[in-house]
Amino acid sequence: MLLDAAETARASRFYREADRNRYVLAHAACRRILGAAIGCRPIDVVFSTAADGKPFLPGSLLRFNLSHSGEHAALAISTGCEVGVDIETSPPEADRIAPLVLSDAELSAYFLLPSPPARAAAFLRAWTRKEAVLKGVGCGLRRDLRSLTIGIERAADGGLTVELDGGVWHLSDFAMEQEMLGCLATAEHPGQIIFRRFGVDRLEHGKVFSGLSGEGTDGKDAVRPTLYEQPTCST
Numbered sequence: 338m339l340l341d342a343a344e345t346a347r348a349s350r351f352y353r354e355a356d357r358n359r360y361v362l363a364h365a366a367c368r369r370i371l372g373a374a375i376g377c378r379p380i381d382v383v384f385s386t387a388a389d390g391k392p393f394l395p396g397s398l399l400r401f402n403l404s405h406s407g408e409h410a411a412l413a414i415s416t417g418c419e420v421g422v423d424i425e426t427s428p429p430e431a432d433r434i435a436p437l438v439l440s441d442a443e444l445s446a447y448f449l450l451p452s453p454p455a456r457a458a459a460f461l462r463a464w465t466r467k468e469a470v471l472k473g474v475g476c477g478l479r480r481d482l483r484s485l486t487i488g489i490e491r492a493a494d495g496g497l498t499v500e501l502d503g504g505v506w507h508l509s510d511f512a513m514e515q516e517m518l519g520c521l522a523t524a525e526h527p528g529q530i531i532f533r534r535f536g537v538d539r540l541e542h543g544k545v546f547s548g549l550s551g552e553g554t555d556g557k558d559a560v561r562p563t564l565y566e567q568p569t570c571s572t
């Protein structure tokens with residue numbers, strides 16, 4: 338078993354077996370990737386939780402963040418800068434829940450969009466951007482998503498910059514499966530970013546991710562993070 342006692346206890350609390358399996362697979366993959374990055378066995382990765390609930394690796398410069406949705410998961414790891422990631426599937430009723438997520442300015446732009454698919458895509462962009470940056474900060478959904486205006490438009494080159502609480506965050510949208518989007522948020526800092534996405538229904542035990550070596554930026558790219566995408570896993 339790759340998980341620790343706390344993860345095992347949490348896994349046992351899932352009512353649906355499918356949810357339990359996805360949780361176990363996502364956490365096992367997370368341990369494999371982080372263990373490879375740190376240089377230890379997956380079971381020896383020690384997690385701690387900040388006061389705001391964000392998991393971190395005590396005593397390590399590596400920062401990470403995990404997101405899962407259905408059968409998919411994404412993990413971002415960075416050297417030294419905070420990172421947040423979020424993946425979401427398009428909700429069936431974007432028009433109905435848009436007022437719960439979008440700021441007034443975003444909502445006005447949203448309802449100008451002519452077609453339901455355009456609105457669904459715009460909603461998903463805004464939602465994942467907000468969650469990614471709030472997960473980067475660590476407060477998560479404790480903060481009202483409507484209080485942030487990040488924008489619903491497609492970013493020209495897939496990335497944009499936002500200021501939050503005096504800090505600068507770089508956001509990179511990325512595509513997952515059909516009707517599924519993600520966003521990676523990194524605090525301003527030169528360094529390496531590793532990003533993995535994987536299907537939690539298809540993880541295989543026994544293979545290990547390659548870790549940090551050769552996968553980062555050269556440190557000059559302080560403005561935009563580099564996404565290292567791996568097709569559906571294959572751990």
Ligand SMILES: CC(C)(COP(=O)(O)OP(=O)(O)OC[C@H]1O[C@@H](n2cnc3c(N)ncnc32)[C@H](O)[C@@H]1OP(=O)(O)O)[C@@H](O)C(=O)NCCC(=O)NCCS
Nearest residue numbers: 389390391392403404405423424472473475476477478479
């Ligand atoms: C953490 C939170 C952002 C998760 O959102 P989500 O879209 O459901 O889930 P995601 O799959 O994107 O992310 C889950 C992962 O984020 C990480 N995470 C947990 N708390 C976090 C925090 N405060 N900040 C950043 N990351 C966090 C964990 O690795 C978690 O994985 P796990 O559940 O397998 O342990 C959200 O539940 C939250 O903000 N919770 C704190 C506030 C709260 O408890 N509110 C009550 C419900 S609104």
